[in-house]
Amino acid sequence: MLGSFTLKLDGVSCPACGSGELNHLIVKPSDKKGGDPIPLRECRNCVFAWQWPAQSDFLKSVAHASQRYTSDQENEYYKDERRKAVAQHQIEYVKDLHPKGETILDVGSGDGAFAAVAAEAGWRSIGIDPAMPRESEGNPILRMATLQDLDDGEEFDVVTLWDVIEHLDSPCDVLEQAARHVAPGGWLIVETGNYQSLERVQAGGTWWAYAADHRWYFTPSIVRHALEAQGLSGAVLAPRVLRPNADKKKKPRASVWRAIRKAPKGIVEMRLELQRNAQIRSALAEWPDWYHLSIFTAAAQKPSIPFEPSA
Numbered sequence: 001m002l003g004s005f006t007l008k009l010d011g012v013s014c015p016a017c018g019s020g021e022l023n024h025l026i027v028k029p030s031d032k033k034g035g036d037p038i039p040l041r042e043c044r045n046c047v048f049a050w051q052w053p054a055q056s057d058f059l060k061s062v063a064h065a066s067q068r069y070t071s072d073q074e075n076e077y078y079k080d081e082r083r084k085a086v087a088q089h090q091i092e093y094v095k096d097l098h099p100k101g102e103t104i105l106d107v108g109s110g111d112g113a114f115a116a117v118a119a120e121a122g123w124r125s126i127g128i129d130p131a132m133p134r135e136s137e138g139n140p141i142l143r144m145a146t147l148q149d150l151d152d153g154e155e156f157d158v159v160t161l162w163d164v165i166e167h168l169d170s171p172c173d174v175l176e177q178a179a180r181h182v183a184p185g186g187w188l189i190v191e192t193g194n195y196q197s198l199e200r201v202q203a204g205g206t207w208w209a210y211a212a213d214h215r216w217y218f219t220p221s222i223v224r225h226a227l228e229a230q231g232l233s234g235a236v237l238a239p240r241v242l243r244p245n246a247d248k249k250k251k252p253r254a255s256v257w258r259a260i261r262k263a264p265k266g267i268v269e270m271r272l273e274l275q276r277n278a279q280i281r282s283a284l285a286e287w288p289d290w291y292h293l294s295i296f297t298a299a300a301q302k303p304s305i306p307f308e309p310s311a
């Protein structure tokens, strides 16, 4: 039903499926060496995780992002090049999805690296971010703004949120606002880390995506559900990670014999290795369509005929 999927947290049940079967996890933040461990809840039913209690909020996220863009000049050239390379992969995907698209809005655009690459690729491009370090006019237009600052009725062929929803207090509210600015026949595209990835399973409590500023650890099914709850349809998952050198990795072998050979040291190591082995086999079996995606990109389309809720 439209708008019924909200991901509101109550601390006792899964905000996605409502199950009360939750694991309590403590993980290491990858962004701060020696930073406080992060408490997570993980739903045993839909295998999705979120911070509880939350370690961040909207204002802290904005402050964190602003700081990132204004400090740390070291390797700036490399970082710019890297962001541009990532944006090239992203815009290629956008073009494949919407070959006739002309206008694009990037929400949470950071310093506008993607918006600039989109403009170079021929789109009329706007990037908005509450932590925008420099505003500009022309193409791209870069504004220090959120979706709420846009005019009603301002529509774009494509609206993108690259690595944004994991930071938000209320991701579904933002998706709802974003969907309102998608033109009929246009696409809303969301990218985030994949909790149902083999990489996450193999990394244990030290996965790269664990960070104080990442409140949610999404799965493709949940993002698809969230997009469809906004009246979008035809949800698709990009078949690859939109990053340079992110070709599909070889399918790992996870036989019990391999585990025994790999951990001959003692009964404790053996048990841990067998446990991890079982988790890997389960990931391969349960998530065959996305276990190989460490970061996933989901997209859904606004119907060409305006959506009318049935009476």
Ligand SMILES: [Zn+2]
Binding pocket: 014, 015, 016, 017, 018, 019, 043, 044, 045, 046, 047, 048
């Ligand atoms: Zn759940």
